[in-house]
Amino acid sequence: MGDDVELAARTTLSGRSLSNPTPRLVVGNEVVIGWHNKISVGSKVVLEDKTYLAGGCHLVGYPGHSLDPEMRAKRLPDTDDQVGDILIKRNVWLGSNVTVLAGVTIGENTVVGAGSVVTKDLPANVLAAGVPAKVIKTLK
DSSP states (O other): OOOSSSETTOOEEEOOOOOOSSEEEEEEEOOOEEEEEEEEEESEEEOTOOOEETTTOOSSSOOOSSHHHHHHHHOOOOOGOOOOOOEEOOEEEEEOOOOETTOOOOOOTOEEHHHOOSSSSSSSSSEEEETTTOOOOOOO
């Protein structure tokens, strides 16, 4: 954890127990993690400086369940190919209830609209929204 981090109530942090190496959460300086967020670290989640997560966001570095229905029925865990890093670059703002999936990087100064699901990398300096999230416009 960096300096001047705001971590609101009812935030859940979890790490994938089967990961090797151990899951790692890195939080920069002046980061705000709003109310009722969930950060599920598969391998690594990085929140760079001055990142803002509004309420209800979920960073999903691992799903916790296999895609295979027979494995799921046996309550076996996810597999390594379902796990990925999440990198949220400096000055990013995730609106309320945004979901970011494993393997995604969000570029500096990008804003993601409320309720969006980010399934692929987003470039720097854009406004993105939707399910799945797509670039709406470039920000100055």
